[in-house]
């Protein structure tokens with residue numbers, strides 16, 4: 149079976165994890181700091197905060213951004229539900245903007261049309277690994293005083309050009325925070341895992357606080373001085389048992405076991421992305437001339453991390469329904485998927501929260517034709533060829 153995506157774990161990854169298992173720290177030890185520093189350095193951001201998963205990372209990013217009751221946040225419907233759920237966790241409302249038909253990313257012009265006095269933030273999602281138009285989105289945010297949280301769960305290792313310079317996703321050059329996921333189908337894995345990157349020290353400190361119950365052990369931040377300090381030791385030497393809870397936080401920590409795996413995987417990220425890009429170009433070469441099939445377009449100013457390879461297939465013209473195509477491919481051992489069902493069509497949003505009227509024309513045109521075919525770095529050339537031949541055979545082309 150060739151799935152649509154999967155991880156790649158080697159002996160050196162296993163060795164790194166076993167070393168931690170034999171050490172003094174399973175969690176809250178030195179590997180977390182090491183992983184955070186390596187990730188921040190790779191992306192070119194000042195700070196990274198390791199979080200238990202991508203969804204929790206989005207949640208904390210929204211909390212740190214101050215999203216609250218009655219706030220609106222603009223995002224895309226072509227994403228995993230977590231990109232919208234994080235807004236609702238904070239009491240806010242997602243507002244869905246349409247995508248552009250070239251990259252399938254949120255369309256900046258559509259973002260503009262959705263801004264109201266209640267809008268507080270924008271969550272662009274770098275769909276399939278292609279960076280959004282961050283310069284334009286940043287302009288909009290600046291004009292309306294909005295926070296930008298990049299959902300970069302598809303885009304670790306992606307780059308875009310700004311002012312003639314290549315900028316890495318995660319550098320937060322055009323945003324306040326960037327969120328990654330390390331789920332096994334993503335570019336690197338820690339089993340479950342995620343991270344938030346930022347260049348803003350205030351946001352960084354807020355995120356650290358919220359990740360661990362809202363508790364601080366930093367004596368300089370203590371509010372209840374009488375409880376914190378005793379005369380025996382003088383100021384700024386707190387009582388040894390003492391800590392303070394300053395906000396309603398969570399336990400959203402990542403373990404040292406996971407961070408060791410993340411560090412080992414991060415060493416291979418460039419190799420993984422390069423392999424993804426090679427497979428994508430093999431696919432594009434094979435499918436580009438087929439009638440009623442459209443291959444992904446990578447704009448010249450963007451370097452996709454190719455989390456997904458999404459074909460747009462005119463199933464009607466081909467004369468075979470999507471479910472038939474998926475089933476036939478499944479029967480020959482090839483897993484495909486549809487990324488994504490527009491979030492506003494989910495019953496929770498559509499019916500319960502009344503999003504049935506917030507429909508997006510381009511989104512629905514895209515959704516009707518979308519099919520993701522297998523793409524992961526461990527795929528062999530033989531497997532890639534099998535996918536190409538099977539898809540062509542199935543579509544009768």
Ligand SMILES: *Cc1c(COP(=O)(O)O)cnc(C)c1O
Nearest residue numbers: 201202203228230301329330331
């Ligand atoms: C995977 C993913 C998430 C959630 O990440 P988890 O680590 O699975 O919680 C959020 N947004 C997008 C776009 C994703 O692909």
